[in-house]
Amino acid sequence: MSRQANRGTESKKMSSELFTLTYGALVTQLCKDYENDEDVNKQLDKILFFCFLPRGYNIGVRLIEDFLARSNVGKCHDFRETADVIAKVAFKMYLGITPSITNWSPAGDEFSLILENNPLVDFVELPDNHSSLIYSNLLCGVLRGALEMVQMAVEAKFIQDTLKGDGVTEIRMRFIRRIEDNLPAGEE
Amino acid sequence: MTVHNLYLFDRNGVCLHYSEWHRKKQAGIPKEEEFKLMYGMLFSIRSFVSKMSPLDMKDGFLAFQTSRYKLHYYETPTGIKVVMNTDLGVGPIRDVLHHIYSALYVELVVKNPLCPLGQTVQSELFRSRLDSYVRSLPFFSARAG
Numbered sequence: 001m002s003r004q005a006n007r008g009t010e011s012k013k014m015s016s017e018l019f020t021l022t023y024g025a026l027v028t029q030l031c032k033d034y035e036n037d038e039d040v041n042k043q044l045d046k047i048l049f050f051c052f053l054p055r056g057y058n059i060g061v062r063l064i065e066d067f068l069a070r071s072n073v074g075k076c077h078d079f080r081e082t083a084d085v086i087a088k089v090a091f092k093m094y095l096g097i098t099p100s101i102t103n104w105s106p107a108g109d110e111f112s113l114i115l116e117n118n119p120l121v122d123f124v125e126l127p128d129n130h131s132s133l134i135y136s137n138l139l140c141g142v143l144r145g146a147l148e149m150v151q152m153a154v155e156a157k158f159i160q161d162t163l164k165g166d167g168v169t170e171i172r173m174r175f176i177r178r179i180e181d182n183l184p185a186g187e188e
Numbered sequence: 189m190t191v192h193n194l195y196l197f198d199r200n201g202v203c204l205h206y207s208e209w210h211r212k213k214q215a216g217i218p219k220e221e222e223f224k225l226m227y228g229m230l231f232s233i234r235s236f237v238s239k240m241s242p243l244d245m246k247d248g249f250l251a252f253q254t255s256r257y258k259l260h261y262y263e264t265p266t267g268i269k270v271v272m273n274t275d276l277g278v279g280p281i282r283d284v285l286h287h288i289y290s291a292l293y294v295e296l297v298v299k300n301p302l303c304p305l306g307q308t309v310q311s312e313l314f315r316s317r318l319d320s321y322v323r324s325l326p327f328f329s330a331r332a333g
Contacts, residue, residue: 062299065298068264069289069295070290181199181231181267
């Protein structure tokens with residue numbers, strides 16, 4: 001998806017500017033294709049099973065396999081460990097940043113990822129007619145899709161965004177439930 | 189030493205890929221039935237192993253052997269299961285199964301947007317690379333034991 005560092009000897013690097021601009025092109029095209037910002041937000045996050053260019057959720061579903069193949073991270077025992085791995089290993093690997101983890105809920109099922117700088121928005125300014133666009137909503141879809149594949153249903157949403165004038169970018173993650181393994185139907 | 193066959197399952201029990209090399213005797217049931225039987229056994233043995241474990245498990249179920257063959261098992265946190273049957277002379281091959289997952293399945297199937305996930309892998313490239321990788325393994329030998 002982005003920088004492909006740390007791949008043994010054949011470490012490939014990609015210009016982060018090219019990546020940022022490519023993402024911008026994707027969002028712009030979606031804005032042209034869909035009437036209003038809500039639909040674009042949904043598309044960025046959503047499940048598009050029959051789409052050749054998988055976004056958000058679909059990227060997550062595949063990205064998690066790449067992540068596991070490269071990082072050698074095993075199963076996480078609790079949500080806190082998951083949060084650590086997301087922030088310190090996954091974000092570092094794919095976006096080159098390490099968000100901080102804060103605002104744990106007392107029950108330990110919700111936390112916030114604070115992105116000091118978001119590489120996706122390096123060159124971005126939201127025009128007035130797109131005030132409700134959640135520009136980086138793709139990240140939420142990726143997180144949701146990836147965690148679902150390791151049997152964790154979560155909800156991810158932006159609650160602060162530098163594009164909307166906030167000081168930092170904040171993604172709120174909420175643990176919903178563990179998805180249990182089931183024996184496929186029709187077997188005894 | 190030799191490799192008999194290889195199964196690749198996803199989390200829902202779909203057999204993503206099957207190939208065989210030196211398998212002289214078939215199970216005598218349709219392949220679909222065989223996959224179901226294999227997956228069902230893995231599913232049960234996995235939960236059995238974790239229930240019986242006296243300590244917190246790390247990797248869980250790794251292998252079992254009979255008087256004629258050895259079954260090696262590798263599972264990722266996403267539930268992809270790689271199963272390889274070999275003869276008894278083959279030692280632990282976790283790294284080999286991990287390589288099949290990370291360098292072949294992830295690189296050639298997961299990263300190929302035209303390969304739908306959750307169904308039998310159609311990619312010819314994946315098949316041929318997997319075949320040549322298995323044939324190049326030090327314990328793969330034409331003289332089937």
